[in-house]
Structures are given as structure tokens and as C-alpha cells.
Amino acid sequence: MRRYLIANLCCVGLVAFAIGCSSSEITLEDLEKAAAKVDVARLEGVDASGADAEVVEILDVEKPNLKFGFIKLTDCAPLVIAKEKGYFSDEGLNVEIEAQSNWKVLLDRVIDGQLDGAHMLAGQPIGATIGFGTQAHIITAYSLDYNGNGITVSNEIWSQMQENDPKLKSPTPQHPISADSLKPIVDSYKQEGKDFNMGMVFPVSTHNYEIRYWLAAAGIHPGMYSEENIQGTIDADVLLSVTPPPQMPGTLEAGTILGYCVGEPWNQQAVVKGIGVPVTTNYDIWKNNPEKVFGVTKQWNDEYPNTHVAVVKALIRAGKWLDETDADGNLVNRQEAAKLLSNKDYVGADEDVIDNSMTGTFVFQESDVRPMPDFNVFFKYYASYPHYSDCVWFLTQMRRWGQITEEKPASWYAEKAKDIYQPAIYRKAADMLISEGKASPNDFPGPDYDGYREPTTDFIDGKSYDAKKPIEYLNSFEIGNKDPEPLAKQ
Amino acid sequence: MNWRGNALKFCNVAGLPIVEPFIRLAAGEDVKEQFKSISKFILLPIAAIATFLFLWNAAAKTVVTDSMKLPSPSETWSAGTELFAMHQAQRAADKEQKQEKITEAIQLIAKANYLTAQAESADGERQEKLLANALVLKKKAVQAANYRPSSAPTFVDQIFTSLKTVFVGFVIATLIAVPIGVLCGMNPWCNAALTPFIQVFKPVSPLAWLPLAFLIIVWAYSGTKPGETFFEKAFLISAVTVSLCSLWPTLVNTTLGVASVDKDYMNVARVLKLSWSQQLFKIILPASLPLMFAGLRISLGVGWMVLIAADMLAQNPGLGKFVWDEFQNGSSQTYARIAFSVIIIGVIGLLLDRVMIFLRNLVSFGNPQAA
Numbered sequence: 001m002r003r004y005l006i007a008n009l010c011c012v013g014l015v016a017f018a019i020g021c022s023s024s025e026i027t028l029e030d031l032e033k034a035a036a037k038v039d040v041a042r043l044e045g046v047d048a049s050g051a052d053a054e055v056v057e058i059l060d061v062e063k064p065n066l067k068f069g070f071i072k073l074t075d076c077a078p079l080v081i082a083k084e085k086g087y088f089s090d091e092g093l094n095v096e097i098e099a100q101s102n103w104k105v106l107l108d109r110v111i112d113g114q115l116d117g118a119h120m121l122a123g124q125p126i127g128a129t130i131g132f133g134t135q136a137h138i139i140t141a142y143s144l145d146y147n148g149n150g151i152t153v154s155n156e157i158w159s160q161m162q163e164n165d166p167k168l169k170s171p172t173p174q175h176p177i178s179a180d181s182l183k184p185i186v187d188s189y190k191q192e193g194k195d196f197n198m199g200m201v202f203p204v205s206t207h208n209y210e211i212r213y214w215l216a217a218a219g220i221h222p223g224m225y226s227e228e229n230i231q232g233t234i235d236a237d238v239l240l241s242v243t244p245p246p247q248m249p250g251t252l253e254a255g256t257i258l259g260y261c262v263g264e265p266w267n268q269q270a271v272v273k274g275i276g277v278p279v280t281t282n283y284d285i286w287k288n289n290p291e292k293v294f295g296v297t298k299q300w301n302d303e304y305p306n307t308h309v310a311v312v313k314a315l316i317r318a319g320k321w322l323d324e325t326d327a328d329g330n331l332v333n334r335q336e337a338a339k340l341l342s343n344k345d346y347v348g349a350d351e352d353v354i355d356n357s358m359t360g361t362f363v364f365q366e367s368d369v370r371p372m373p374d375f376n377v378f379f380k381y382y383a384s385y386p387h388y389s390d391c392v393w394f395l396t397q398m399r400r401w402g403q404i405t406e407e408k409p410a411s412w413y414a415e416k417a418k419d420i421y422q423p424a425i426y427r428k429a430a431d432m433l434i435s436e437g438k439a440s441p442n443d444f445p446g447p448d449y450d451g452y453r454e455p456t457t458d459f460i461d462g463k464s465y466d467a468k469k470p471i472e473y474l475n476s477f478e479i480g481n482k483d484p485e486p487l488a489k490q
Numbered sequence: 491m492n493w494r495g496n497a498l499k500f501c502n503v504a505g506l507p508i509v510e511p512f513i514r515l516a517a518g519e520d521v522k523e524q525f526k527s528i529s530k531f532i533l534l535p536i537a538a539i540a541t542f543l544f545l546w547n548a549a550a551k552t553v554v555t556d557s558m559k560l561p562s563p564s565e566t567w568s569a570g571t572e573l574f575a576m577h578q579a580q581r582a583a584d585k586e587q588k589q590e591k592i593t594e595a596i597q598l599i600a601k602a603n604y605l606t607a608q609a610e611s612a613d614g615e616r617q618e619k620l621l622a623n624a625l626v627l628k629k630k631a632v633q634a635a636n637y638r639p640s641s642a643p644t645f646v647d648q649i650f651t652s653l654k655t656v657f658v659g660f661v662i663a664t665l666i667a668v669p670i671g672v673l674c675g676m677n678p679w680c681n682a683a684l685t686p687f688i689q690v691f692k693p694v695s696p697l698a699w700l701p702l703a704f705l706i707i708v709w710a711y712s713g714t715k716p717g718e719t720f721f722e723k724a725f726l727i728s729a730v731t732v733s734l735c736s737l738w739p740t741l742v743n744t745t746l747g748v749a750s751v752d753k754d755y756m757n758v759a760r761v762l763k764l765s766w767s768q769q770l771f772k773i774i775l776p777a778s779l780p781l782m783f784a785g786l787r788i789s790l791g792v793g794w795m796v797l798i799a800a801d802m803l804a805q806n807p808g809l810g811k812f813v814w815d816e817f818q819n820g821s822s823q824t825y826a827r828i829a830f831s832v833i834i835i836g837v838i839g840l841l842l843d844r845v846m847i848f849l850r851n852l853v854s855f856g857n858p859q860a861a
Contacts, residue, residue, distance in 0.1 A: 026595075026635040028628060035599035035631075055619040060626045064633045065640070072818050083640075092630045096640040099815050101805045109805070112708055114723055246818035249557050269820055273557035344827075345642035348819025 056435055059313075061092050062304040066311070069100045069109060069118035072246050072347045074264040074358055075145045075292045076119040077337055078318040078378060084340050085321060087314035093307070099345070102244040103202040110297060111136040117311065119144060120295035123204030126394050129420050132204060132403050137298040141425035142312050143386050144292040144319075146377040149207055149282040150267035150362070151214060153182075153259035154252055158277040160185050171367035176284030176460055179218035186220050186237050199243040199251060199260035203232065206291050209397040210282045211240065211261035216479040217461040224481075225402035232401060252276050263291070264376070265349045268356040271363050278364050280460075283374060287458035288381055290390035301425070312429035317438060319379035331373065334359045385444065386426055388451035389467030391417035396470045400480035407483045409490030413470040423451055505847040507531055561826035566833070569826035577644040584639035591637035598631035645812060649834065652808035655725060656797045656842075659732025660790055666733065667740035667789070668782065674741075675748020676774065692738040696731050696796040700804055703730040728797060728806040736793035743785025747778030776853075783850035790846050794839050809835055 070076040079097050082088050088095040100106035100118070107124055109115045111134060125138035153161070162168040165181035189196040200207040203225075212222040215238055223236025233239055243251050248260045253275045261282075270276035282289055294315060301308050326332050338355035341347045347354060356363050360373040377383045392413045398404045433439035455466035463476050471488035474481065494517040501510045511527035543563050550562035561569070602624040609620035643651065674681040707727045721729075751774050759769050801810020809831060816827045 026592075026632065028599075028632055031595055031599045031631050031635055032603075035596045035603065055616055055623065057619065058623045058626045060622075060629070064630075065638070072815075092633060094633075094637060094640050096642070098642065099818070101803075101814060101818070105805050112723070244818075246820055249820070253555065253557055266820075269557070275556045342821070344816070344819055344821070344823070348815070348821050348824075350821045353821075 057432070059091065059306045059310050059432070061307050061310050063116070063307045064092055065094045065096075066116040066307070067096045067098060067114075069098055069106045069115040070346075071103060071106060071119060071244075072099055072349075073119075073148075073266075073292075074338075074341055074347060074354055075148045075376065076346070077322055077341060077358075077376075078142075078144050078315050078384075079119055079294070080340055080346050081321055081337060082314040082318035085318065087317045087321075088311075090317075091310035091314050093310055093314065097346075103205070107134060107138075110138070110295065113297075113300075116300060117294060117296040120293050121202055121205045122290045122293045122390065123206060123209070123394050123398070124202070125293060125295045125420050126391060126416070127204035127398070127403070130395075130398075130404065130416060132398065137419075138295045139298050139301055139420055139422050140293040140295045140386055141301075141308065141422040141429075142294040142315050143290055143384050143390065144294055144315075144378070146288045146291055146381065146383045147281065147283045147374060148291050148357075148376045149210060149261060149263045150278040151211055151259065151261045151280050151282075152248075152252070152267045152270050152276040152278045154255075154276050155274075157182070157185060157258050158279070161279070171365070173368065175280065175364075175370065177279045178460060179215050179220055182215075183218055183220055190237060196238045197257045198238050198240055199248055199257040199262070200240050201245050201248075201262060202242060203230070204394075204398070204403065206282070206289070206394075207261040207263070208232075208240065209394070209401075210285050210289075212397075212401060214261075214280065214285055214460065216477065217459075219478070221479055222401075225405075227405050232403075234402070249273060249275055264357040265347065265353045268353050268363060269349060271365070272353050272356075278362070281362060281372070281375065283372060285460045287456075288374065288377060288383070290387070290393070293386070301422075305425075308425055309429050309432070312426055313433055316379075316384060316426075316429055316433060316443075319384045320439065320443065323377065323379035323383075329373070331360050379443070382445050384426075386421040386423050386451075387453050388414070388417040388421055388423075389453045391421045392467040392470055393465065396474050399470075399483070400474055400477060402481055407487055409487040410469065410471050411490050414468075417451075421451070503848060503851040505844055505851065557820070559825060561829050565826040566829040569823055570830035570834075572823075573645040573827065573830065577646040580641055580644050584641060587639060588637060591634045595631040595635035598627050598634060602627035602631065643807060645831075648807065648809050648812045649838070651725075652797060652801070652810070653838070655728045655801075655806070655808055656732055656790070656793050658721075658725075659729040659797065660736060660793050662729065663733035663737035663789055663793065664740060664786065667737040667785075668744055671741045671744025671782070671785075672748050672770070672774070672778075674745040675778070676770075678749075681745060681749070688738065688741060691734075692742075694735070696735045696799050697803055699734045700727070700731050700800055703727050703734060704804065706730065722807075724804070724806040727804055728800050728808065731800040731804075732793045732797050735796040736789040739788035739792060740782070740785040743788070744778065744782045747781030747785075748774055750781075751777045779853040780850060783846070783853055787843065787846035787850060790842050791839065794835075794842055798835060 068079055070079055076097075083095055083097055098115070100109065100115075103121060103124065106115070106118050106120070107128065110118050110120075111128070120138075120140070122140075122143070125140050127133050128136045128138045161181040164184050167173060168177065168181060186196050198211060200211055202208065215222045221235050221237045222240055223232050223238070224234040225232040226234060231241075241257065243257065243260065245262050245266050248257075248262045248266045249270045251257050252260060252270065253273075259276070267276075267278045267281075271278065282291070294311070296308065321333055322337055323331065324333050335355060335358075338351055338358045341354050341358070342349060342351040357372075357375050360371060360375065361369055362372040362375050363369050374380070395404070395413050395416060399408065427444075430439065430444045434441055452467050455464060457464045459465070463473070465473050469488065471483050471485065474483055475485070494513060497513045498510065501507065501513065508531045511524040511531065514527075515521065515524045547562050547564075550560045550565075553560035605620050605624040605627065609617045609624065612620055670684065674684055704727050707723055707730060711723055711726075755773050755777060756769075759773050764772065797808065798810040798813070800806060801808040802814045803810075805811060805814075813828055813831050816824050816831070
């Protein structure tokens with residue numbers, strides 16, 4: 001072993017000397033010369049026996065130097081971990097990940113090619129592909145996580161909610177907390193002619209649909225979109241406005257908004273700094289709901305198909321690492337993840353704010369700390385697989401609130417989901433990882449899986465969602481657009 | 491006398507009145523007079539800075555909200571030193587990584603050679619697969635050997651990016667503003683035609699220009715892939731925004747400088763029957779240089795200010811992005827780092843200004859102005 005090391009070091013010196021002499025790039029010949037001195041049999045990963053083991057395909061990566069964008073939120077973790085833990089470089093990828101100032105800038109830069117791909121709101125590829133906002137065909141082959149958002153209200157609104165519902169006064173009130181106790185407050189604002197403002201992060205964000213879901217489940221109208229009104233404020237009891245995630249606590253403190261829906265660490269930041277109280281999380285609104293995806297343009301994928309597979313391979317390994325548990329089911333790597341994420345070039349918030357939610361607990365108030373092992377799910381429950389049914393849910397919400405202005409048949413929902421979600425790429429990456437021994441077949445849905453998760457009733461309003469029946473789901477809501485039944489059969 | 495005279499002249503041209511009393515002291519001039527200068531140019535500013543720091547420190551104790559806190563001078567200082575330490579650490583890590591990559595490259599080549607050797611003894615599909623893999627490994631090896639660090643730019647990197655951007659923007663602005671300014675100064679008809687544009691576009695804020703600069707750059711670069719072009723899009727958007735905002739002072743001052751060239755000079759030129767280009771290069775341009783440089787100095791100052799704003803808004807690389815990213819971080823260090831960046835931005839602005847004063851005084855033909 002020692003002899004091998006020395007030989008290697010000599011080679012490094014040799015090559016370094018070659019670079020020193022000429023400013024030009026190192027060529028294959030330089031490397032061949034240096035490598036001629038390495039004892040091949042001792043190399044790690046080389047099967048020296050030369051047995052008839054099956055030859056594993058090595059991906060020919062078209063574009064090794066990549067730049068991905070992200071927004072400062074803990075659910076960008078798979079990207080950060082894949083970089084920091086060397087999963088990208090294992091695939092021969094040299095990845096830079098760059099913080100973006102808001103979701104719009106991020107999307108625009110992916111579309112015009114300044115970024116190769118990005119940590120995106122699950123609604124962004126869908127909105128862009130169907131042409132709400134900026135039109136561009138964006139696809140996803142990797143879902144970054146489930147859950148991870150919360151709804152926070154200001155201290156003042158929280159104490160009024162407690163007045164309206166004495167049960168909330170307990171130091172550990174019962175969850176989930178619905179918006180029922182918020183309704184009288186909103187009504188009194190309306191009576192006085194004052195606007196009740198709340199924040200979400202982007203028109204097609206999960207947050208927008210979640211806060212709308214939560215409000216509407218209690219009979220509070222969050223406003224509709226139409227072709228003319230793209231603010232989504234038609235008939236609104238609560239005016240929802242766009243605020244970039246990191247600015248949420250500050251805007252709440254300034255009194256511009258009275259509550260918001262955002263991802264971590266910006267709910268925990270409000271708790272730690274004492275400026276607001278998270279009332280519910282999206283885990284309570286819909287258990288294991290899709291949240292962020294890794295998005296690239298269709299054109300990029302067509303140009304660099306192997307690169308895309310390599311990226312997804314690295315992300316799968318990162319997701320697996322994040323959700324690793326010990327024998328007792330405790331998440332073992334999350335503290336390290338929180339530490340990595342607190343680096344100023346990533347999320348940048350203090351480690352103790354980030355680890356609040358990352359390590360499987362969620363602090364609602366100082367007295368109310370709930371264990372929530374599934375607050376952030378990155379891999380468990382096949383969370384990283386791009387399920388068509390997740391895409392269809394977003395489409396139903398876009399139709400429900402009028403972002404999709406026309407009635408569409410059920411078949412349209414399924415078609416769009418197939419346009420945007422690309423499980424085939426995920427499958428290829430997963431199969432390669434399995435054959436390399438880095439993942440097991442149990443990590444992924446079986447080969448006969450059609451991409452539709454089981455129908456579920458795990459919603460705060462108890463509604464049942466079957467992605468194969470989008471129109472029926474749409475028509476089950478009291479508030480929002482309803483479509484004629486015949487469309488369901490088409 | 492000569493070293494004294496030269497040194498004093500240098501101080502004057504470089505705009506460094508602070509050094510002057512020391513030179514005079516060394517030359518043995520009236521001590522009392524010089525101490526008066528020293529106390530005016532050195533002791534008084536020091537006292538003022540001390541007072542400022544004291545007030546800042548006091549403010550840092552009072553300006554505290556639930557989520558934010560004004561950093562004290564000492565916190566700001568330690569945040570700054572930490573930023574530089576982080577830069578050093580990053581550089582060291584990058585270097586180490588590069589070494590590792592070279593080792594990896596050699597291993598990959600060796601593996602590729604091994605696979606090729608194996609392929610010789612194999613046949614059919616297996617041989618094909620092995621050869622394909624060996625090719626890919628070789629490609630990977632070359633990539634690894636020519637690895638460029640992909641770590642996020644540090645504070646120091648951002649300073650250099652900003653300087654580069656402002657310089658490119660300033661050069662573009664100068665190349666546009668000086669010829670047009672000369673044209674307007676020489677020809678009143680031309681001046682009358684362009685005045686409405688100058689008047690309307692001069693007061694426009696950088697933030698309004700930015701989307702248009704974005705549009706133009708994206709258009710100009712459509713059909714190219716990132717990495718293939720000489721400049722990055724984001725970099726050019728910043729630079730173009732800087733030029734759009736900073737070309738006006740140069741333009742206006744050049745026009746004024748050219749228009750107000752002494753009539754006697756022009757009459758002499760006519761008597762000497764100088765050609766048009768001789769008039770331009772021998773008389774008009776030299777005579778209007780001081781005003782032109784006064785304009786360039788204001789332009790550079792405006793450009794630096796605009797650059798920080800453009801970085802912040804458009805996510806372009808540079809100090810503005812650094813400040814914005816820090817603001818988004820919301821960590822306990824955030825505001826100290828921002829305060830430190832503010833000071834660094836100011837100091838760099840000051841240095842740029844000094845350089846321009848120096849250049850202007852160089853062309854002022856013995857009539858230097860201190861500031």
C-alpha cells in the first residue's frame with residue numbers, strides 16, 4: 001500500500017510540474033505518461049481477478065461543469081448534500097450551487113440557460129409548461145422532498161385566535177389547528193374595511209395552494225385568479241401577496257402581513273426571534289404532500305441526457321443519506337446536514353434555527369414542541385420518485401383557483417403529468433445505482449408501478465384525493481372553480 | 491529644494507493634502523504652521539472618527555428589534571476578519587481538492603488502461619462494453635485533471651468581480667460618451683438634436699435600466715450556451731447597466747469642455763491652417779481634457795454606486811450580491827457582515843475616486859485641484 005502511495009505522489013508531482021511548465025490544459029498524453037507508473041492491480045475498485053462479472057455501464061457525461069440554483073430554504077438539502085458529500089463528483093460532475101434572490105429570477109435563469117437546473121417549487125415546472133406566467137417546457141425527474149412548510153401568524157393574531165377558541169390557550173394545544181378560529185378575525189377586518197394580508201412565496205408555489213387550502217377548509221375565501229386578475233384577489237377575504245422566503249419574518253415584524261406560509265427555516269426563525277407563532281404545518285394540511293423538485297428545461301435534458309441521469313443518481317444518494325435512520329428509527333445524519341446548511345453560502349441561518357425542524361421536531365411555541373419525524377421527508381415513502389399523481393394535484397389546485405382559466409377533461413391532467421414528470425430518467429438512475437450496489441431495489445417503487453400514489457384522505461378537511469379522478473376531486477370543494485361532470489369521462 | 495518641490499507637487503497632483511505637512515516638516519519649514527496642518531488634516535479626522543465609533547457603539551446597544559440588531563464596531567470588525575479567514579480557508583481547500591483531482595485522474599487513466607487490457611481478452615458485446623467504458627474513463631480523467639474549483643465565490647472574490655464589472659462598464663460608457671460629447675461640443679446642431687435624450691435619460695435610476703439591459707444581453711446572447719461565450723451573461727448585464735447610468739456625466743462634461751475651448755486657440759488654428767483632425771487632436775481634445783476627466787470621475791463614482799444596486803437586484807456576481815445573500819441568510823452574523831461590506835464598498839469607492847483625481851490632475855497642466 002505504501003509503495004502505491006509513493007508512486008501516486010510522484011505522479012502528482014510529475015503532472016503538477018507539467019502544469020507549471022505550460023499554462024495549457026493537461027492532455028490525455030500527460031496523464032498516460034503519469035499513469036504508466038501506477039500499479040493497476042492495487043487500484044481501488046478494480047477487479048483484478050478479471051472474472052466474468054457483468055460489465056457495468058459507465059455514464060458518458062456530456063457536460064461535467066454545472067451550475068444549479070437554489071433558494072435559501074432547508075429543502076434544498078439534497079443538492080447541498082450531493083455536493084458536500086461528494087456524490088456529484090463520484091459521477092464526474094463538478095457542480096456549483098448558487099443562491100438566487102427569488103423564485104422568479106431562479107426560473108428565468110434556468111429558462112435562459114444561465115443555470116443548468118435548480119431547486120424548484122413543484123408548481124414551477126408545471127406552471128411554466130402549461131404557460132401560467134413564463135412559458136417554457138420544464139421537466140422534473142427528481143422530487144426533492146415531502147412536507148417542510150408551516151403557516152405562521154403574528155403574535156397578536158395568535159392571541160386573538162386563542163380568544164376565539166379557548167382550547168388554543170393550553171400550552172400544548174391539540175393539532176392540527178384549523179383556520180376556524182381565524183375566521184372571526186378576518187370577518188371583523190372585513191367589517192372595518194381593512195385588508196387582511198398574508199404572505200406566500202410565489203403564485204404557483206405549494207405554499208400558495210396550502211395556505212389557500214387551509215383557509216378555504218375553514219370557509220375563508222382566499223381569492224380567485226382569472227385571465228385579467230393574476231394577483232388572485234377576486235372575492236378575497238384574505239389578500240395573499242408574494243414575499244421571498246427569507247424576508248417573511250421581517251415583513252411580519254414590520255406589520256405588512258399578518259401571517260405567512262413558508263418553508264423552513266423561516267417559521268422556526270419567527271419562533272426563535274419571538275415574532276410569530278406557527279399554527280400548523282403542511283404535514284397536517286396534507287400528510288406527505290409533494291414540495292420541491294429538481295427542474296431542468298426539456299431542451300437541456302435532450303442535449304445532456306446522460307448528465308441528467310448522473311445528477312439524479314447523485315441526488316438519490318443524497319436523499320437516502322438524509323433519511324438514514326438507526327435501529328430505533330432516529331434520523332442519524334440530520335444534525336450534520338443542519339451544520340452544512342448553516343454555511344453562509346447555503347441557507348446561512350444559524351445552525352440551531354435550522355436543526356429545529358431538520359432533526360425531526362417542530363417548535364410551535366416554547367411550550368409546544370412536537371416530535372415530527374416526517375416534517376422533512378427526502379427519501380422515505382418513495383418521496384424522491386416523481387409521481388404523476390403529485391403533478392395532477394398541483395394541476396387541480398391551479399384549476400381550482402383559476403390559474404388554469406379553462407375547463408379541462410380528466411385526460412388532459414394525465415397527459416400534462418406525463419409531459420412534466422419524467423420517472424423514466426429516475427428509473428434509469430435508480431437501476432444504475434442498484435447495479436453499482438449503492439442502493440437496493442426496495443428503495444424504489446416496484447417495476448409495475450404506474451406513477452399514481454394510492455388515493456388518500458390525509459387532508460385537514462378529510463377530502464379524498466384520487467389522482468385518476470381529478471374532476472371529481474375539484475368538484476368536492478365548497479370554494480373554488482367547479483368543472484362539468486362530463487369532462488371527467490374524457 | 492528639488493525633492494521637496496517634487497514631493498509637494500506629487501501630493502498636489504495625487505490629491506493627498508494629508509502628507510503635505512510631513513514633507514514640509516522634513517524639509518525644516520516652520521514647525522508651528524505644520525502642526526496646525528497636521529491637527530487639521532489628521533488629528534481632527536481621527537477625533538471625528540472616534541466620535542463616530544462611539545456613537546455607533548451606543549446606537550448598537552439601542553437599535554435592537556426582535557429579529558434584528560445593529561452590529562457594534564467590534565462585531566463588525568471581527569465579522570470582517572472572519573470573512574478574510576474564510577477566504578484563506580477556501581483557497582486552501584480548493585488547492586487540496588485540485589491535488590486530489592489530479593490523483594483521481596491518474597487512477598482513472600490506470601483503470602481505463604486496465605479495462606482496455608481486459609477487453610483484449612474478451613469478445614463480442616463484453617469487449618464493446620469494456621472499450622466504451624475505457625473511453626469514458628479517459629474522458630473523465632482529462633476532466634478531473636483540468637478541474638476548476640466550484641466553490642461559491644468568497645468575499646474577496648466578490649470584491650474583484652465587482653471591480654472588474656465596474657471597470658468594463660466604465661470603459662463601455664467612456665467609449666460611447668467621449669465621441670458623442672466631442673461631436674456635440676463641436677457642432678451646436680448635433681448638440682441641439684441630442685439634448686432631449688440626454689435630459690430625459692440622465693435622471694433614470696439603474697433599477698429601471700436593468701430589465702432593459704437584461705433584455706438586450708439575453709437577445710445578444712440568444713443561441714449561445716453558457717461557458718462558450720467570453721463574458722457571462724450576468725456579468726454583462728451588470729456592466730451594461732453601469733454604463734447606461736454612468737455615461738451621462740462624461741457626456742455632459744465633454745460637451746461643455748469642447749464647446750468652451752478658448753476662441754483664441756481656434757483662431758490660431760485657423761491662422762495656421764490646421765486640418766480638422768489636427769485641430770481635434772492638437773487643440774480641442776487637450777484643451778478640454780480637464781473637464782472631461784472631471785466628468786469621468788463623476789461617472790466612475792456613479793458607476794460604482796449603480797453596480798452595487800444592480801448586483802442586489804439582478805443576482806449578478808459581486809459585492810451587491812454578497813450583501814443581498816447575507817441579508818437573506820438572517821443568521822446572527824448577518825448584520826455585522828453587511829456593515830463590514832458597507833465600509834469596504836465605501837473604501838473602494840474612495841480609492842477609485844482618488845485614482846481619477848490623480849488622472850485629472852495629471853492632465854490639468856499645472857492647475858491641479860485637491861478634490
